[in-house]
Amino acid sequence: MKGIKFVISLLLTVTLIWALNRSWDFGDPIPPLGKFLDPFHGFWANAEPPDPTDVQIMIPGLKGKVSVVYDSLLIPHLFAENDDDLYRVMGYVTAQHRLWQMEFQTHAAAGRISEIIGDKALDFDRTQRRKGMVFAAENSARAHGNDSIISKINKQYTEGVNAYIGSLSYGNYPIEYKLLDYEPELWNELKMGLLLKTMSNTLNVGEDDFEMTNALHLFGKEMLDVLYPDWEGVGDPIVDNPGGWKFDPITLDSIPLALPDELINIQPTTKVVKGVGSNNWAVSGIKTATGSPILANDPHLSLSMPSIWFAAHMKSPNVNVMGATLTGSPVIIIGFNDSISWGVTNAQRDLVDWYKIEFKDDTNNEYLSDGNWLPTRKVIEEFKIKGKDSFYDTVVYTHQGPVVYDQSFHGESEKNHYAFRWIAHDESLELKTFYFLNRAKNHRDYMAALEYYSGPAQNFAFASTEGDIAMRIQGKFPVRRKDEGRFVLDGTKTSNEWQAYIPNAQNVMIKNPPRGFVSSANQRPADSTYPYYVHSNNYEAYRNRRINQQLSVMDEITPADIMKLQNDNYSIQAEESLPFMLSSLDSALLTSTEQSIAELLRSWDFVYRPESVAATYYEVWYNNLYRNIWDEMTSSTAALSRPSDYITIKLMKTDSTLSFYDVQSTPEKEDLRTLIRQNFIKSLDMIDVWKNENDREAEWAQFKNTKIGHLLRIDPFSYHAKNGGNGSAINATSGTHGPSWRMITSMEKTGVKAWGVYPGGQSGNPGSQFYNNLIDPWTNGQYFRLKFPHSERETTSYRYFTTTFNSASK
Secondary structure, rough: HHHHHHHHHHHHHHHHHHHHOEEEOOOOOOOHHHHHOOOOHHHHHOOOOOOOOEEEEEEOOOOOOEEEEEEEEEEEOEOOOOOOHHHHHHHHHHHHHHHHHHHHHHHHOOOOHHHHHHHHHHHHHHHHHOHHHHHHHHHHHHHHHHOHHHHHHHHHHHHHHHHHHHOOOHOOOOOOHHHHHHOOOOOOOHHHHHHHHHHHHHOOOOOOHHHHHHHHHHHHHHHHHHHHOOOOOOOOOOOOOOOOOOOOOOOOOOOOOOOOOOOOOOOOOOOOOOOOOEEEEEEEEHEEEOOOOOOEEEEEOOOOOOEEEEEEEEEEEEEEEEEEEOOOOOOOOOEEEEEEEEEEOOOOOOOEEEEEEEEEEOOOOEEEEEEEEEOEEEEOOOOOOOOOOEEEEEEEEOOEEEEOOEEEEOOHHHHOOEEEHHHHHHHOHHHHHHHHHHHHHOOHHHHHEEEEEOOOEEEEEEOOOOEEEEEEEEEEOOOOOOOOOOOEOOOOOOHOOOOOEEEEHOEEEOOOOOOOOEOOOOOEEEOOOOOOHHHHHHHOOOOHHHHHHHHHHHOOOOOHHHHHOOOOOEHHHHHHHHHHHHHOOHHOOOOOHHHHHHHHHHHOOEEEEOOOOHHHHHHHHHHHHHHHHHHHHHHHHOOOOOHHHHHHHHHHHOOOOOOOHHOOOOOOOOOOHHHHHHHHHHHHHHHHHHHHHOOOOOOHHHHHOOOEEEOOOOOOEEEEEEOOOOOOOOOOOOOOOOOOOOEEEEOOOOOOOEEOOOOOOOOOOOOOOOOOOOOHHHHHOOEEEEOOOOHHHHHHHHHOOOEEEEEEEO
């Protein structure tokens, strides 16, 4: 009997050990609890001490000593004796604070999330591979690897990251590795390429070729141009230079492109989120209190934890630069040095085309091009899936690019095939631009640095201590004929493909304009006399006007004034739409409650303050009305885009008989006034439901409920910000997107001064006090002075702690 009990006890013990040391998945992954709860090596080990001490770290390959002084925000100030050591330690330091984020974002770009969380991510992963994300990253890595400057700094950075990874054991893995039960892998140059193409995928993949082709078929060209005009006739272009474009443009044949006449039964898997954009501007010293230029930048991206950005200061005998970098990049992306500052916004240009492919037969081994059958290239993609066998997918490439959708992937009911031509697939040298910007001394250096930049296309604002301000829209832009890029193209003729690119010298740019400032907010790049055809599916119509209105009347400008302007919550969209909407209501038909809400809206000043209740009522009313006007677009079995907010409001004011006002799902025939009233009442009902469910007034900040979510959507690692703002306001904060980094620089000859803040913290560790310490200041419009020392000695008064790096070989 004792033997039986012993055997049973042994079996139970072995089973328990086995169960506690493997991960499980019952809908949500559960880590190996034995390891995870280990008090010495599990999640407890991720708690950081409140008072860090100075440390010394030995890493291989250093030529000298590198001191990293942390200030009270945990911003590292790197002081190196040479550039090689600077970039090596930058890699180590970034990995110290953001390793899991660095790896996860590159796994996402490469379509490898299924390896971590299982087959629930397989569709996402297949999308990434089929779009050619790895193909693009390989081309980028090859270009950077062939460059003598960038290959050297990438090598140093990579070895620094890997030195940190090599120092880890399970106990000091970032907590996400423990939760998901996997290990970090070594960094490499391909991962840098994936990081860069992640930004291209966020910023320069916007297009609606399928949707426009369907709209052309369903509505005709005349109505299509009403609903989706190339030029909406509103807003200030980034550079307004009528008749001033003094160059001979490249011209193509003037033969109009054949317009397609077909319906495409494909629902694209990803689209750019409405409201994603950015602001930047530079003000000349003639308009500032100090007489020195001021530059401001706030890129609007997805709000996430850990933050997209990592602030750092890098100093060697050859460079002294500070600002924000992407985790995984060895250079500062947005920032300043002793002589210049720069900031970027998205250039909003159509850099994607879809080509209709004719395959010879069902094998897809050959496709037609100019009367010849050319061989396709087939890439067999293996998707490793956690807990399951690998999945294999075959992606077909033509010379235009990959065929993303087919009978096996989101194209089941579509008989045709379309190749994806994306500028990000081309070789590019983005990092070289920022390498030289980090070292630039003047406008000439800034211009030279941008010669290497091809994408994602950006509006580069510039200011210098010499007093210059400038704006240059830089990217690799194909020369297009009228309407080229709006619809799918015939892929059997190379004459439909990109024939040439706009020379860099003919890109849109301006220096020291008479008005005393430059600005961009994702609007149209140039006035109508710019000799090249430009097209985008989403030019901004409101923020740019508000910025220019304010800057035009401001003088004796201070950094505090710029901070206030970056946090401006005024909406021109509301100003231009709400009075018309209210005028369409018949007061005699309103209940007393409805009349009180209408009166609340009449007294609203169009400012999306956190505490504003009127902002909530307007937002819900307008969005319901917008969706009902364009219900044809969402109810159609074919993919269609809704017209812009500006066009919607313009049509409401100018065309009361538009057929789209009739709601397709009802037997009645609605007109615009009926639709406005119905949606007013519906909106009040919706807000009443929300108020009852949340037991509070519908103040805008509470209703909008901006969430800064962890990349794994882990709620305890995520935070909510109770702030104002709206996609049409300068402070373009929505529920999930907003200013991801606010920076202001005053370019004074006596020393550059800078301020910054972002929604997160320097640490990627949820157990650190520096994980979320910047969220409340960011929410409340507060900034921190960015310490910009020239030597380690200058850091004495604000030094938090110091890490000293020496070579492991010494």
